Amino acid sequence: MVSLLKLRHCLTAGVPPGTSTDDAARRQWWAALATLQEDFLLPLGEVSGLWLAAPLPALYEPALLQRLQGWVWSPAAIGTLLPPAPPRLLQSATGQSRGAVPGSGYHRLLLEEGDGDDPLLVIVTPQLQVALCLDGPAEGRRLVVRFDPEVLSEALSLMHQRLELSDPAAALELRTAVQQLGPLHSEPSLGLRFWPLLANRLARIAPSLTLQPLAAAAGGKPSQAEATASSAAQISELALLEALTHEVRTPLATIRTLIRSLLRRSDLPAVVRQRLEHIDGECSEQIDRFGLIFLAAELQRPLGQGQAQADLPLARTDLSELLGQLEGLWQRQLARRQLTLDLQITPDLPQVLSDPARLETMLGGLIDRFSRSLPAGTRVRLVLQPAGARLKLQLSSAGPVPVPGEPSPRGRELVGPVLSWDPSTGSLQLSRQATQQLFERLGGRLTERSGSGLTVFFPVYVPAA
Known part of the structure; x- marks a missing residue:
């Protein structure tokens, strides 16, 4: 043999x-x-x-x-x-072997x-x-x-x-x-x-650890050498972040492939199938989340002289249809944290300009970022409606009445230009700045106000004359 x-x-x-x-x-x-x-x-x-x-x-x-x-x-x-x-x-439907x-x-x-x-x-x-x-x-x-x-x-x-x-x-x-x-x-x-x-790709996932952040001189304007060292340190940190996201996503993708192979078996007990589906959902959620972190880190990299970030090709996108397709997936994801989703879409809305493939992942990341720190029993409300020459996608929440005497959740703390840390849950999320930049690349504009949720505006597609 x-x-x-x-x-x-x-x-x-x-x-x-x-x-x-x-x-x-x-x-x-x-x-x-x-x-x-x-x-x-x-x-x-x-x-x-x-x-x-x-x-x-x-x-x-x-x-x-x-x-x-x-x-x-x-x-x-x-x-x-x-x-x-x-x-x-x-045998196929036509009777031919395949x-x-x-x-x-x-x-x-x-x-x-x-x-x-x-x-x-x-x-x-x-x-x-x-x-x-x-x-x-x-x-x-x-x-x-x-x-x-x-x-x-x-x-x-x-x-x-x-x-x-x-x-x-x-x-x-x-x-x-x-x-x-x-x-x-x-x-x-x-x-x-x-x-x-x-x-x-190897240069991004295997960064040099010889570049270390240097403390700026106390007081006064930093020197050119200090500014250069600070920039080099930031590049090193971003490279390390990209490496970590790659190291997380790759084995998760392999695990998901094997899990989906198992789910094709017809002899799985119901409880085993349920748990495998739960693992599959968690893997997909984390793969998408770390994929967004990787993209956000790439956008933070300083450009060389004369370089500019290449614009993504935007196309007409049926945002109403996309949200309808994703509703079931988001319901299941939120249910794992004992949350519910209320989706409201104004009928007969026009299409918008965006990148539908990347937008799907970005919207999922936005739902995750918004909901991860919410207490169990909260209802997440997602509303899509017209707003002049744009469509407005608004995220808000309505939750259980806080118990008197319970400490109020602390705000997120920045961890560099890409990530923010939620002390109440210990989870890392994209920072507001990084999230805004990613949406801008997809044709949207994100606004976030404490206590009033998130709003994303998308330009309406106008056919060429």
């Missing part, structure tokens, strides 16, 4: 020996996964294709998991934790003795083909990424040979999936584009 170790030898042929520690190599692996998904695959839009991985699923973006067909070699020991492989060659439905789960295959346990991933789409793996001894680890067609063709051939011997039905599905992709095209410059993006 063809071992996955032989596949790694194919991918690493001609690659210089590694010099990294295992920890450093795995940071490179996670950064490479993020770069491939966020900078290469997601921009393709409605991409079709296939992926093969070991020893656990490597992809974690929900949109990609829904669109791409997958095969995962995993240890037999975790067989009870992953769903069974979906039925082979299901493979597993995209998004219904990946095929699970068993690792054999001699396969090794280092991670590997092969992705094949009509526009992009790539293979990557970790390899090497303990103090000589390396990340290997290959875009060259000859190596990828040999890698797919080895995987197909492996499946023909161990699972002929899966081998047939792999052949069919490759044939259905049609002609494959890969830009020769993919490698040249990938490595600088990976290096940039």
Whole structure:
């Protein structure tokens, strides 16, 4: 039988020996996964294709998991934790044979003795083909990424040979999936584009800790050297914040992928399913929250001379429809903290100018930021109504009557330019300044007044004459 170790030898042929520690190599692996998904695959839009991985699923973006067909070699020991492989060659509504439905789960295959346990991933789409793996001894680890067609063709051939011997039905599905992709095209410059993006991401998630904040001189205007040191310290703090958000989001995304695989099982007891759904919701909430913190930190980075923040492309967005789609999700999130949501939308509202994909995450972050410090039993009121040439989205709350003698909750305290800390709950949230900047990038204007909730104004979309 063809071992996955032989596949790694194919991918690493001609690659210089590694010099990294295992920890450093795995940071490179996670950064490479993020770069491939966020900078290469997601921009393709409605991409079709296939992926093969070991020893656990490597992809974690929900949109990609829904669109791409997958095969995962995993240890037999975790067989009870992953769903069974979906039925082979299901019949479609037209009566034609097809493979597993995209998004219904990946095929699970068993690792054999001699396969090794280092991670590997092969992705094949009509526009992009790539293979990557970790390899090497303990103090000589390396990340290997290959875009060259000859190596990828040999890698797919080895995987197909492996499946023909161990699972002929899966081998047939792999052949069919490759044939259905049609002609494959890969830009020769993919490698040249990938490595600088990976290096940039690594620079953000692995900041230097040699820059330390320096105390300003007592009294008087700071010197040029002190101002430079202060700016460098801020950059270091922002880089550390970006690193921490990445370190939180990445494993949470992997946990969520495994949880959703479990939820596809039909034999789960009701209480287990309920708890897994709760974990899935918490993971999604925290992934989105830390994603916003990461974006806010990037906006705080000082720009070089002559640089300007690139404006996001804004498009007409049906805010009423978006809120209606998100209402159920927000109800469930608030219910976990014993809160309720009252959504009121004025009928027949016009569309607004914004970025619907980013706006969904931003609105969820706003709900979380507003509600996290509210006491149990509070009703969160969300109202969308016209306001001249804008639409006004207003958040307010109505809660239980405070018990006499109970201390009033303290206000939020700033922790740098991006975060604020709520002493009453111990939670970190985006600061008012960072939240305002993010909404401005999405075409909105946020106002926040103590005791009267939050209000966001969005410009109404006006068709070109």
